[in-house]
Amino acid sequence: MARISGVDIPKYKRGVIGLTYLYGIGRSLSKKILSHVGIDENKKVMDWSDEEISNLRKYISTNITIEGELRSETQLNIKRLTDIGCYIGIRHRKCLPLRGQKTKNNCRTRKGKRKTVANKKKSVK
Numbered sequence: 001m002a003r004i005s006g007v008d009i010p011k012y013k014r015g016v017i018g019l020t021y022l023y024g025i026g027r028s029l030s031k032k033i034l035s036h037v038g039i040d041e042n043k044k045v046m047d048w049s050d051e052e053i054s055n056l057r058k059y060i061s062t063n064i065t066i067e068g069e070l071r072s073e074t075q076l077n078i079k080r081l082t083d084i085g086c087y088i089g090i091r092h093r094k095c096l097p098l099r100g101q102k103t104k105n106n107c108r109t110r111k112g113k114r115k116t117v118a119n120k121k122k123s124v125k
Contacts, residue, residue, distance in 0.1 A: 011046035018045040024066040
């Protein structure tokens, strides 16, 4: 079983799919990585040699930001946006959708569960 930056890559998957288990690596980037390192993308992870795994680790650690470092970088970017008070930062602060979606009916995943507000009672004359 290959272990890259603290993540176990499943050994029965193809190389392209196995690399996507790392946070920050998708299908297209995994294809580029494997072609640069010289590993066939259809080769299963369990068939990789120790030399190929070490080359892969070395390439990923030097050239690509992944896992914890990428997550912290993303959080710092969000914090910077909220601190400077730009539009997207304000939307982050209010927990509203960021990219122009309508909020009258939808966006329940971003706003959370509905909060019902009671009606005013009618005064009796």
